[in-house]
Amino acid sequence: xxxxxxxxxEKPEKKTTTPEAxxxxxxxxxxxxxxxxxxxILATGITEAEAIERAKTGDGEAFEVLYGLHKRRVYSLxxxxxxxxxxxxDLTQEAFLQLYRKIxxxxxxxxFSTWLHRLAVNVVLMHLRKKGLPEVSLQExxxxxxxxxxxxxxxxxxxxxxxxxxxxxxxxxxxxxxxxYRIIFVLHDIEGYEHNEIAEMMGCSIGNxxxxxxxxxxxLRDLLKTSKIDRAGKY
Amino acid sequence: xxPTGAALGREKMNCAExxxxxxxxxxxxxxxxxxxxxxxxxxxxxxxxxxRFIAEQAKLLVPMKDPSAKVWDGIQDSLxxxxxxxxxxxxxGLLGFQS
Numbered sequence: 001x002x003x004x005x006x007x008x009x010e011k012p013e014k015k016t017t018t019p020e021a022x023x024x025x026x027x028x029x030x031x032x033x034x035x036x037x038x039x040x041i042l043a044t045g046i047t048e049a050e051a052i053e054r055a056k057t058g059d060g061e062a063f064e065v066l067y068g069l070h071k072r073r074v075y076s077l078x079x080x081x082x083x084x085x086x087x088x089x090d091l092t093q094e095a096f097l098q099l100y101r102k103i104x105x106x107x108x109x110x111x112f113s114t115w116l117h118r119l120a121v122n123v124v125l126m127h128l129r130k131k132g133l134p135e136v137s138l139q140e141x142x143x144x145x146x147x148x149x150x151x152x153x154x155x156x157x158x159x160x161x162x163x164x165x166x167x168x169x170x171x172x173x174x175x176x177x178x179x180x181y182r183i184i185f186v187l188h189d190i191e192g193y194e195h196n197e198i199a200e201m202m203g204c205s206i207g208n209x210x211x212x213x214x215x216x217x218x219x220l221r222d223l224l225k226t227s228k229i230d231r232a233g234k235y
Numbered sequence: 236x237x238p239t240g241a242a243l244g245r246e247k248m249n250c251a252e253x254x255x256x257x258x259x260x261x262x263x264x265x266x267x268x269x270x271x272x273x274x275x276x277x278x279x280x281x282x283x284x285x286x287r288f289i290a291e292q293a294k295l296l297v298p299m300k301d302p303s304a305k306v307w308d309g310i311q312d313s314l315x316x317x318x319x320x321x322x323x324x325x326x327x328g329l330l331g332f333q334s
Contacts, residue, residue: 060320067307075306076298092302093309100314161285165292174293189293207259214258217286224289 052112056104063103067096070113074120080186081124083175091127095120121187125201128179165224173223181216188213248272253279261286 048069054062074095079088098119106115174182174190187193187201188209195209202209253272260269261283273280314320 058319060314067310071306072298072301075302076300079300089302089306093306093313096306096310097313100310100319161288165288167296170289170292170296185293189290190296192294210258210262214261214286217289220289221282221285 048112052103052106055100056106063100066099070116071096073113074116077117077120077186077191078124080174080190081121081183082128083179083182087127091120091124094127095123098123117191121191121193121201125183128183161221161224161228169224169227170220173220173227176223177216177219181212181219184209184212185216185220189217247275250276250279254282257283257286262290 046065048066051062051065051069055066071092075088075092078091078095079085082088082091095116099116102119106112174185177185183202184198187198188195193201195206195213198204198209199206204212248268248271250272253269253276256265256269260266264270265273273283311320
């Protein structure tokens with residue numbers, strides 16, 4: 001199946017970077033003491049691994065370095081999963097508090113960022129369960145609904161997204177997904193978890209995870225097409 | 236999975252059957268019958284292209300925002316309350332910087 005050429009309107013940054021590269025990206029301002037400290041410590045040759053070992057012994061400076069290195073990704077995860085800035089900040093705080101309490105148990109069997117990321121996901125999911133939000137619809141529709149019917153797009157011009165989605169519109173569309181769809185989409189397509197991992201985290205079946213992901217993508221497709229038509233109408 | 240058109244004696248898989256199976260094959264690939272339908276049906280091919288494109292673009296989304304400074308303040312306050320760090324003499328970070 002031929003792939004259409006993609007027109008990406010923003011140059012994507014690499015998803016994974018070294019702590020040093022991450023720290024050097026940010027500018028130092030009077031308020032960004034944490035990052036300035038992180039740079040200073042990294043500049044003296046202390047690696048993230050050393051910061052982890054020191055943080056395990058209760059070294060507050062080392063913990064502050066780890067916070068500076070990982071706060072953006074943890075916050076971004078919380079924000080995408082909840083769609084709410086205040087909640088995301090509370091959950092980021094909780095995730096790092098749990099990190100401080102549990103870091104002594106980190107054995108290095110996985111990458112630290114992976115371990116921290118999983119911890120943050122669990123914090124968010126616990127929060128959503130307490131709120132009583134339907135994380136995933138556990139009742140699979142046995143009979144196809146009208147929404148699930150075959151897409152014929154008969155007579156529709158411009159049936160494809162034409163390889164052009166900008167980051168802002170995609171982020172907006174993700175934000176407007178129903179919570180259950182958004183969580184699965186964020187975990188699978190953005191954060192890279194596999195369906196068996198998501199099923200374990202969410203307490204659902206692998207089939208359910210795949211089904212919800214598909215519905216999320218279908219909904220995004222509709223939202224992005226509508227957005228595209230709206231923008232085309234303006235010009 | 237439910238029997239397909241071919242299994243039921245009809246000649247070819249139709250769009251309803253293909254799209255019903257799509258959640259379970261889009262990331263892993265389908266069987267010969269599903270792939271054949273994809274080659275022959277522009278609507279389903281466009282749909283699959285769009286969905287895969289969305290998934291690919293999602294992978295490129297990088298974290299863009301930092302939490303506000305009050306998150307770090309809150310962490311320090313909590314750690315002090317729990318007795319895990321020494322109280323600050325003034326409103327300063329763990330390294331002695333003001334937040």
